[in-house]
Amino acid sequence: MLELLLYENDGNCRVIEKLEDIKKEVKNKDALLWLNVEKPTEKDMELLIQCFNFHPLAIEDCLTSIQRPKIDRYDDYLFIVLHAATLSPHKDKATSLELDTFIGQNFIVTVHMKPIKSVASARSRCIKNPQILSKGPAHLFYTIADSLVDNYFPILAQLDKDIEKTEQLIFKDHASENVSKILNLKEIVLTLRRFIGPQREIVNFLARGDYQPTISADLSIYFRDIADLLARISDTLDGYRDILTNILDGFTSVTSNKLNEIMKVLTIIATIMMPLTLVTGIYGMNFQFMPELNWKYGYFVILFIMLSIGGSMLLYFKHKKWL
Template identity: 30%
Template sequence: MGKHGLIPIPDAINPFKVRKQRLMNFNPVTASTSRKKVEKVKITVFEFDAHSIREEVMDSVSDCFKFRETKTIKWINVDGVRREEVEKICEHFHIHYLLMEDIMSEGQRAKMDEIGESVFCLLPMMYFMAESSTVDQEQVSLVLAKNVVISFQDDPDRDVFNPIRERLRTGGTKIRNSGADYLLYALLDIIVDNYFMVMDSLGERIEVLEEIIPRQPNNRTLARINFLRKEMLVFKRGITPVREVMNGLMKSENDLLQETTVKYFKDVYDHIVQAVDLSESYRELVMNLQELYHAQMNQKLNEVMKVLAVVTTLLAPLTVITGIYGMNFDVMPELRSPYGYFIVLAVMLFIFVSMLMIFRKRGWF
């Protein structure tokens, strides 16, 4: 935050140009060249039941294949999406080829599919970057199969799943005593709950702008409003389709989803509906800020015009008098008077002060 709590906008970045590229480049291409190559893939496995838990970090994708036949619940988290590893995991866990292509794609709209022996969910994980005041998103793919949930994400250095990991490490928790479908619910729930954290940060920026606009209605303030409006658009565009994902899970009759878990998906659905409604309200607030900015600029212009009008009106009679005595006539009696100059000055001063008092009394300035 800068002086007076201003929202920082890097001078080296054109927010309009950068955001236009981000909004327009929707590219769900599944070719291997559509995604940046990652140097290393990290695989973390949680294998647990009500009485025990086993946590392993693996560098080789083949190390997790042994967990397929075990009857305990598994969460396999893959950090770093690379085609070679994704193909091996999908082949070993009988994940359909079309779902593999969705995992490998980028910029996908949130979706839910049921193909073969799997339930697939794809949705964005949202982050607020405080340094640049921008909304960033990471595509997360979740695959539910028998006794296992496999998650794929791009960035190994950040996610919102740490509360889930802590609950898994703690004995006696609901997640330890439930099936893989409840684990899927928990992962979806923590992702959706994080949307509210992002909105809180955006709401703080809106409040700051509400204070700045009356004091500094200038071009830089307008740039901040437009910048925030575009971030709200990115956020709303990302989370709105998640509602369809939860609706699909609620209506699913797949055997992998127990009937007792549906009520939990209903809770996440309520949360995402609230998040979408709140994001729309925030977007309307930003639009109102833009209208407030234009109103402030118009008021500022009106104040300037009022001052200029008052000054012009006060000087008009004086201009008439000086214009009359500026005429080049020989016969003007007042020109011969030794006190004429002082009399005219006194009359002009009297008129000016009288008009000034009348304008002041009527509240014109």
């Protein structure tokens, strides 16, 4: 799906969706163009090559949805790959939403396979306030990137709630599904860290002014703010990772102690049963002449001896504080 936002010198912003009109308007060098391509087809990408003369390698990257965040400089435009993030409906998995952006002198082209909140938000803002587009394509990219990074914070807030809830449950109920929850949360944290790491590097390049004149020195200051946000997100994720590791270690320790207590009880029972088994084994031998077998009180005496042995061993264990 193609959509073109056209900002003209008179301050008006037009939304163009018809393919023929888009082909005509993208040649307008006096206007600022934002072409948004969602769920691109091969024909859409051919249009980008024809109208903007984008490099085939950059076009190929747009069609590959697992591209690592990066920035490439071409003759008259920049190609930047960033990743938004979203949680699955059950909030048990983090997925990446790739955003490919071309930034030129009078145009910005965004390409993405799925809807991205930051792009939709920037589009709405530009339609309501066209003056945003008057600041140029690089500033529009900053607006999109800033919104993209801001959308990580609701995910962090959800993670914080889930971690706190799991931490409270895990020491009340030692069910195995709680361990699965911890491991699942840890996987989400590690996935988000993989998204954030490379993007910090890219934004730091832009904040240092390494890509002038496309990203001007004045605009580089704005990217420092995004760099600070990414640093906060990264530090928060590191904190979550450490918390989850500590919870898992604590759960393992509690479970191990509980298992040791069970094994101690079973060992004591087995130890008490050993001499009793010896006594019953002796009197269970199939000999014809065993004096106690014909004695009237033999059964009660043996039973008393067995109870005495068991009781004595229990007192001994208690004296040693093994019970």
